[in-house]
Amino acid sequence: MTTRDLTDDLEAAMPLAFTDFDPAATNRRAGLVIVDEVNGFATVGAGALAPPVPNEQVSTMVSETVILARHFTAQGWPILAFQDTHIPGKPEPPYPPHCEAGTGEEELVPELKWLEQDSNTTLVRKDCINGFIGAMRADGSNAVADWVTENGITDLLVVGICTDICVMDFVLTSLSARNHDMMPGLKDIYVYGKGCSTFDLPRETAEQIGYGAAAAHPQEPTHYMGLYFMASRGAQLVNKVVLPA
Structure with missing residues (x-):
């Protein structure tokens, strides 16, 4: 069985539902969250967890994120x-x-480096997988919750890497934080499928480099599983973002 076969089986057994997202919708206020599109995860050859060769899923994520x-x-x-x-x-x-x-x-990544000088962008450095947890301050406040509240955000649109790791952890925790009234006014969390990606570590490669078979992480099915679990917890999956002309 190939990883494509496995993904096809997942799609048949656990289909995903997608919707369009219009950030300019009346009476809504959208905020874009970009998860970890940094060199160490998305620039070819930039580190132990970066793609060793060009990767279409990763490059698509970056290009879609730049557009957004x-x-x-x-x-x-x-x-x-x-x-x-x-x-x-x-x-x-x-x-x-x-x-x-x-x-x-x-x-x-170089394509997003300009965000450092962008007046609409808030940068948050995190030292753990879960961005919401990584945004906790020593005084107990949270940079994400404050950003959502201060900007009157009703909808989060999330992109980034890895779909099934950092993106999923952030989305799932943010859904719980919303339900716990930590972000008053937040209504929905949307995840843009083409704006997300994950890494590829086939089983044979994992075994060859000494990680063992259990470290296998085939890209297509794990990306799909990340989307599935986020949707199963209440996130809205997006296959098209309606942008102003």
């Missing part, structure tokens, strides 16, 4: 971009060292 970010900032709509950033030498099991501060892996 350009449109959001042109309309004056808020953007929040996470940057996975770790203290050098402090491990994050089960992953090898990655995105350590000062290495450049923790910086936004």
Whole structure:
């Protein structure tokens, strides 16, 4: 069985439902969340967890994110971009060292570097998989919750990497935080499928490099599973974002 066969079986057994998303909808206020589109995850050869060769799913994610970010900032709509950033030498099991501060892996990919100077963008560095947890401050406040409230956001549109890891953790926790009234006014969380990606580690490669078969992470089915679990918890999956002309 190929990974395509496996994905086809998942689609047959657990179909996904997609919708269009219009960030300019009347009486709504959209915010774009970009999860970890940094060199260490999305620039070819940039680190242990970066794609070793060009990857279509990853490159599509970046190009779709650039389109969305350009449109959001042109309309004056808020953007929040996470940057996975770790203290050098402090491990994050089960992953090898990655995105350590000062290495450049923790910086936004070149196509999104302009966000650092964008007045509509809030940058949040996080030291763990879950961006909502990583946004907790020492005083107990949360940078994501404050951003949502201060901008009057009713809808989050989420893109980024990895679909089934950092993106999913953020979305699932944000859904719970919404239901716990930590973000008053937030109504829905949308995940743009083509704006997300994950890494590819076939079983044979995992075994060859000594990680073992259990570390296998085929890209297509794990991306699909991430979308499925987010939708099963209440996120809305998006296959088209309606943008102003």
